[in-house]
Amino acid sequence: MPLVFAGVASHAPGITGRADQADPVVRDEFYANYDKMRQELEATRPDAIFVIGAEHFANFFMNNMPAFAVGMADSYEGPIEDPEWLGIEAVTVPGNADLSKRMISEIMKTVDISYAEEWKFDHGIIVPLHFLTPRYDLTVIPANINCQGPPLAPLSRAWEFGRAIRRAADSVPERIAIIGTGGLSHWPATPDSGKINEPWDREFMDRWLRNDKEGLLSYTDRQAYIDAGQGAGEIRTYVAVAGATEGSTGDLLFYAPIPIFSVGCTLATMKVA
Amino acid sequence: MSLYYVQKFLYELNRDPKVQESYRQDPEVAYQGFDLTDEEKRALTEPDIGLLFVFGVNGQILMHFAAFHQVDWQDYLQKMRDGVDEHGEVRDGVYKVTGYEGVEAHASALGQESNIGEE
Numbered sequence: 264m265p266l267v268f269a270g271v272a273s274h275a276p277g278i279t280g281r282a283d284q285a286d287p288v289v290r291d292e293f294y295a296n297y298d299k300m301r302q303e304l305e306a307t308r309p310d311a312i313f314v315i316g317a318e319h320f321a322n323f324f325m326n327n328m329p330a331f332a333v334g335m336a337d338s339y340e341g342p343i344e345d346p347e348w349l350g351i352e353a354v355t356v357p358g359n360a361d362l363s364k365r366m367i368s369e370i371m372k373t374v375d376i377s378y379a380e381e382w383k384f385d386h387g388i389i390v391p392l393h394f395l396t397p398r399y400d401l402t403v404i405p406a407n408i409n410c411q412g413p414p415l416a417p418l419s420r421a422w423e424f425g426r427a428i429r430r431a432a433d434s435v436p437e438r439i440a441i442i443g444t445g446g447l448s449h450w451p452a453t454p455d456s457g458k459i460n461e462p463w464d465r466e467f468m469d470r471w472l473r474n475d476k477e478g479l480l481s482y483t484d485r486q487a488y489i490d491a492g493q494g495a496g497e498i499r500t501y502v503a504v505a506g507a508t509e510g511s512t513g514d515l516l517f518y519a520p521i522p523i524f525s526v527g528c529t530l531a532t533m534k535v536a
Numbered sequence: 537m538s539l540y541y542v543q544k545f546l547y548e549l550n551r552d553p554k555v556q557e558s559y560r561q562d563p564e565v566a567y568q569g570f571d572l573t574d575e576e577k578r579a580l581t582e583p584d585i586g587l588l589f590v591f592g593v594n595g596q597i598l599m600h601f602a603a604f605h606q607v608d609w610q611d612y613l614q615k616m617r618d619g620v621d622e623h624g625e626v627r628d629g630v631y632k633v634t635g636y637e638g639v640e641a642h643a644s645a646l647g648q649e650s651n652i653g654e655e
């Protein structure tokens with residue numbers, strides 16, 4: 264079936280783990296919009312959600328770091344973090360190895376990816392699921408882009424990864440939704456944690472919402488690192504979703520910097536024709 | 537200096553209860569197979585979160601190690617700031633790319649007020 268849903272969402276662990284320390288007004292507005300996104304997602308009746316996360320050394324390390332990886336298991340466990348620290352209980356999430364295999368085979372025609380038959384979810388995937396599939400009853404296909412351990416795949420390759428995911432989603436009979444998670448500007452888990460470059464975020468989202476390929480691919484790693492922190496490597500997940508919805512335009516559901524969450528909290532969807 | 541093995545040890549510790557148990561029982565035994573200097577072993581054993589940050593350990597690895605040692609979030613951030621004050625700039629890894637010279641200097645380099653204190 265043609266792709267049924269595409270969106271992007273923040274995944275910082277503080278969103279759930281440090282909820283009690285945030286300004287309740289802005290926090291609750293953010294949560295309410297996450298729930299609105301859940302309703303929009305559910306309305307498209309997806310059979311599976313393809314979550315493009317940014318790994319944080321939960322499954323992969325620099326001894327063998329894939330640029331792109333896709334999970335291929337019938338179930339996944341998470342969170343790998345202490346549930347109390349993250350504020351999310353330990354759960355088993357349904358997967359579908361057969362569906363993964365079919366999508367991976369299609370993606371591999373144009374992008375060389377790794378597959379993984381074992382995968383433990385970290386906050387990068389479990390935080391968005393906590394809001395978007397709170398009963399953990401929707402089949403998940405996890406994907407990962409290396410955004411933390413340079414050298415990172417060029418943004419142009421993240422775009423191509425997204426295009427390949429789209430082709431794969433359209434080629435299977437199931438109704439597929441995709442979500443990119445991460446970023447935008449942030450300095451997570453460093454002494455700068457809490458710093459957010461709001462103008463940079465808004466400029467990035469302006470390009471994303473217009474699906475401005477040239478604008479999105481023009482960021483360099485070095486300048487992004489200087490302006491938007493090492494967490495900005497995670498824009499790759501947003502770029503992939505833009506690649507998957509090439510030529511479309513998006514809607515911003517929510518954006519607000521929430522320093523205790525270490526990130527400008529972002530929720531947006533891209534129209535899928 | 538072997539940042540790679542410091543991070544690899546922490547990566548294994550973060551995800552494997554058996555390594556956690558071994559580290560609790562006898563760190564020296566847990567470190568076997570990892571090419572670590574005496575300074576690195578000391579920082580891991582103590583643990584000296586600030587020095588580990590100065591070595592260049594990625595925060596996505598280090599924050600879990602801090603949580604494992606029951607260091608709360610604000611204390612974790614402060615330990616890294618103190619580490620930079622005491623030991624100087626980050627020596628290696630992803631934070632060395634542009635140099636890390638402390639929160640205030642970094643904020644002003646970006647033309648921003650530091651909003652760290654507002655958390």
Ligand SMILES: [Fe+2]
Nearest residue numbers: 317387445497
């Ligand atoms: Fe992240």
